[in-house]
Amino acid sequence: xxxxxxxxxxxxxxxxxxxxxxxxxxxxxxxxxxxxxxxxxxxxxxxxxxxxxxxxxxxxxxxxxxxxxxxxxxxxxxxxxxxxxxxxxxxxxxxxxxxxxxxxxxxxxxxxxxxxxxxxxxxxxxxxxxxxxxxxxxxxxxxxxxxxxxxxxxxxxxxxxxxxxxxxxxxxxxxxxxxxxxxxxxxxxxxxxxxxxxxxxxxxxxxxxxxxxxxxxxxxxxxxxxxxxxxxxxxxxxxxxxxxxxxxxxxxxxxxxxxxxxxxxxxxxxxxxxxxxxxxxxxxxxxxxxxxxxxxxxxxxxxxxxxxxxxxxxxxxxxxxxxxxxxxxxxxxxxxxxxxxxxxxxxxxxxxxxxxxxxxxxxxxxxxxxxxxxxxxxxxxxxxxxxxxxxxxxxxxxxxxxxxxxxxxxxxxxxxxxxxxxxxxxxxxxxxxxxxxxxxxxxxxxxxxxxxxxxxxxxxxxxxxxxxxxxxxxxxxxxxxxxxxxxxxxxxxxxxxxxxxxxxxxxxxxxxxxxxxxxxxxxxxxxxxxxxxxxxxxxxxxxxxxxxxxxxxxxxxxxxxxxxxxxxxxxxxxxxxxxxxxxxxxxxxxxxxxxxxxxxxxxxxxxxxxxxxxxxxxxxxxxxxxxxxxxxxxxx
Amino acid sequence: xxxxxxxxxxxxxxxxxxxxxxxxxxxxxxxxxxxxxxxxxxxxxxxxxxxxxxxxxxxxxxxxxxxxxxxxxxxxxxxxxxxxxxxxxxxxxxxxxxxxxxxxxxxxxxxxxxxxxxxxxxxxxxxxxxxxxxxxxxxxxxxxxxxxxxxxxxxxxxxxxxxxxxxxxxxxxxxxxxxxxxxxxxxxxxxxxxxxxxxxxxx
Ligand SMILES: Cc1ncc(C[n+]2csc(CCOP(=O)(O)OP(=O)(O)O)c2C)c(N)n1
Ligand code: SF4
Ligand code: SF4
Numbered sequence: 001x002x003x004x005x006x007x008x009x010x011x012x013x014x015x016x017x018x019x020x021x022x023x024x025x026x027x028x029x030x031x032x033x034x035x036x037x038x039x040x041x042x043x044x045x046x047x048x049x050x051x052x053x054x055x056x057x058x059x060x061x062x063x064x065x066x067x068x069x070x071x072x073x074x075x076x077x078x079x080x081x082x083x084x085x086x087x088x089x090x091x092x093x094x095x096x097x098x099x100x101x102x103x104x105x106x107x108x109x110x111x112x113x114x115x116x117x118x119x120x121x122x123x124x125x126x127x128x129x130x131x132x133x134x135x136x137x138x139x140x141x142x143x144x145x146x147x148x149x150x151x152x153x154x155x156x157x158x159x160x161x162x163x164x165x166x167x168x169x170x171x172x173x174x175x176x177x178x179x180x181x182x183x184x185x186x187x188x189x190x191x192x193x194x195x196x197x198x199x200x201x202x203x204x205x206x207x208x209x210x211x212x213x214x215x216x217x218x219x220x221x222x223x224x225x226x227x228x229x230x231x232x233x234x235x236x237x238x239x240x241x242x243x244x245x246x247x248x249x250x251x252x253x254x255x256x257x258x259x260x261x262x263x264x265x266x267x268x269x270x271x272x273x274x275x276x277x278x279x280x281x282x283x284x285x286x287x288x289x290x291x292x293x294x295x296x297x298x299x300x301x302x303x304x305x306x307x308x309x310x311x312x313x314x315x316x317x318x319x320x321x322x323x324x325x326x327x328x329x330x331x332x333x334x335x336x337x338x339x340x341x342x343x344x345x346x347x348x349x350x351x352x353x354x355x356x357x358x359x360x361x362x363x364x365x366x367x368x369x370x371x372x373x374x375x376x377x378x379x380x381x382x383x384x385x386x387x388x389x390x391x392x393x394x395x396x397x398x399x400x401x402x403x404x405x406x407x408x409x410x411x412x413x414x415x416x417x418x419x420x421x422x423x424x425x426x427x428x429x430x431x432x433x434x435x436x437x438x439x440x441x442x443x444x445x446x447x448x449x450x451x452x453x454x455x456x457x458x459x460x461x462x463x464x465x466x467x468x469x470x471x472x473x474x475x476x477x478x479x480x481x482x483x484x485x486x487x488x489x490x491x492x493x494x495x496x497x498x499x500x501x502x503x504x505x506x507x508x509x510x511x512x513x514x515x516x517x518x519x520x521x522x523x524x525x526x527x528x529x530x531x532x533x534x535x536x537x538x539x540x541x542x543x544x545x546x547x548x549x550x551x552x553x554x555x556x557x558x559x560x561x562x563x564x565x566x567x568x569x570x571x572x573x574x575x576x577x578x579x580x581x582x583x584x585x586x587x588x589x590x591x592x593x594x595x596x597x598x599x600x601x602x603x604x605x606x607x608x609x610x611x612x613x614x615x616x617x618x619x620x621x622x623x624x625x626x627x628x629x630x631x632x633x634x635x636x
Numbered sequence: 637x638x639x640x641x642x643x644x645x646x647x648x649x650x651x652x653x654x655x656x657x658x659x660x661x662x663x664x665x666x667x668x669x670x671x672x673x674x675x676x677x678x679x680x681x682x683x684x685x686x687x688x689x690x691x692x693x694x695x696x697x698x699x700x701x702x703x704x705x706x707x708x709x710x711x712x713x714x715x716x717x718x719x720x721x722x723x724x725x726x727x728x729x730x731x732x733x734x735x736x737x738x739x740x741x742x743x744x745x746x747x748x749x750x751x752x753x754x755x756x757x758x759x760x761x762x763x764x765x766x767x768x769x770x771x772x773x774x775x776x777x778x779x780x781x782x783x784x785x786x787x788x789x790x791x792x793x794x795x796x797x798x799x800x801x802x803x804x805x806x807x808x809x810x811x812x813x814x815x816x817x818x819x820x821x822x823x824x825x826x827x828x829x830x831x832x833x834x835x836x837x838x839x
Pocket of ligand 2: 376377378380381382383413483487488556557558559682
């Protein structure tokens, strides 16, 4: 439902998602090539650019992973085009190797990397403050405080990147990417550049001599930037005469700080430094603030990054001042107006505007009435059926070993199988780690080891550890859960989908062919909805002497339903025949499709939720479940 | 111009919470208001809790409604409303769909869903004003249970507190939906508006 933002007119006011604003900013900044790998909360940036690509003549792609995405952007920048790579925080780890060298090289065409840091790990395996990554690579960081700035600063970042000859990082947090706000659009550039590749090994070929030559240049460039940030409009200092307290507010924290000071009646009573370039910080402005107040509070999300720099400046300049930060602003969870309000109240002894402890009490009191509501695989999801077969097969083979099977897991919709009753995700670390960890386990324990990995994840990071298993004789079974899409992040295509980010048809890679090419000698394809066949294949795979791989292939049901709706086809739901149902509960206890409901003792199927996959009918021991209208249990 | 008006919308993945937020935000933008909002997607779309915020006014900055500052809490599901009750201000209004959505963990015996009466009573005890009704039933009346979000949007407006005009909201709805869907959604909106307005008068 993202709109074609290429059509927005300058001066027009529109209501945008943070990520749409960033994409529009990139268009206004003259981006010509954009590459990304999906990941919450960054995904909609590339999706928006893909939509605009035709109109604006941009090249936009979903890359196989973030490292490739960055390299695609780097390739374009080397040829003089403005380019962008966007990713979630953990994606920057994947791209880190090339990012470090890119920092040494600098740019020709402006190059912007968006790091979307998922604070509070709303949909991530960890939290990460990538300003530290930026620091290590000498990359300047812009951190917008609202959706308008997200657009404007993204556009500026391209210009700045060229001006200072360095890769720029736009660091956002979830509440910027997935914030919404009214935004005034700017102009789109008229001219497009033509890229040219000029050989220059002393710049582009990073053998040790080049690295040694480029390092002092990088440091020089960074010094220049450190000077310039004091005058850039992303930072601003409001000194209040006789103020005792100074606040340094970074990125989105600035918005919380404005609200908190107002709420406490402190607006106009504290000196305030807004920091939009959190790396390098505007040292001159910091010094001016430090020498005009008695105490300072640094407000920032995740780690004490700016705080450490401010403390270093105070020490260096010998300014005797107490610098507060993470002693008062929690290291855990997202920031909020409340948290900043409480920190400021503690420092200034101002009266809290409302009694927060009453709210905490209320939360405690109501908690027993609120059911936990974990997310679940959709009704009719092929992954549920796959895991049912995988588990059944693994349990039967595990008897020979006398131990439980082990399921090193990975990241995607299928991670939800960690919950009962499937419970088939024993580890989850990073993308691709299912197979990597399985390699390690195989050399330590004797048990059936089933590394379960999604298709998009397999192409992203699953291939090197698969090759490793072949090379080093790790007896593991890899299960590729192929639903033909990257479902978790919102159905982006990948190398196994057969079309690109802009809908162009392309070669459809098959995991089974990749596995064969990697030297795996047992490779088979199963249909999740044919459980008997699938169980048999997995059993044989587990009994095979070397590494084996089974692809479970079925289109993601949500996608399938969407397509059906478009074609005007109706979904025919299944029903439970109350007379035949013996209330054994097998369907819920072993399978737990959310469409199966229990009313008192009776089982039924919610016909709004049921997708008509028919799997529950297959596992019901009493043949009590059948297609509506097929009263004799015959299946079609 | 309104200085600060804060809405928190809580529901379950698939109920259309986000679309409601978008329509509100677009309408507010058309009316020239400063708008901020936020939403949580990700894992939440697979049937987990979803909440979003929408704020309008000259004095707002951040995307989140500060705890204790919500003017209206819209609950598309009763226990999800309760989960967000601390966002409501002392004088805030809770607008609640009384129709429960039972998590899949309940039939598995892993969680208990509370008595709905208990939930509603607690909501009433803990907020100054509650407008509660079966919005899912009204959505079905409008044509399909899917439009429960627009029933609730109508109900939000029916409180009489929303600083955005119905006609602007409907204009955005018309631009968003196909002709037939717009008709059903607007009918849902009107049904929600009426019920809520009547209940609000009684409060
Ligand atoms: C390095 C990195 N990039 C991106 C993500 C976000 N992410 C999590 S799982 C996933 C892919 C899921 O696709 P797939 O493996 O096909 O499984 P599906 O959700 O379709 O079942 C992505 C992109 C991540 N966690 N780590
Ligand atoms: S989106 Fe697709 S893959 Fe993900 S849980 Fe739903 S049906 Fe399964
Ligand atoms: S047929 Fe059974 S398993 Fe499939 S979606 Fe319907 S209730 Fe769920």
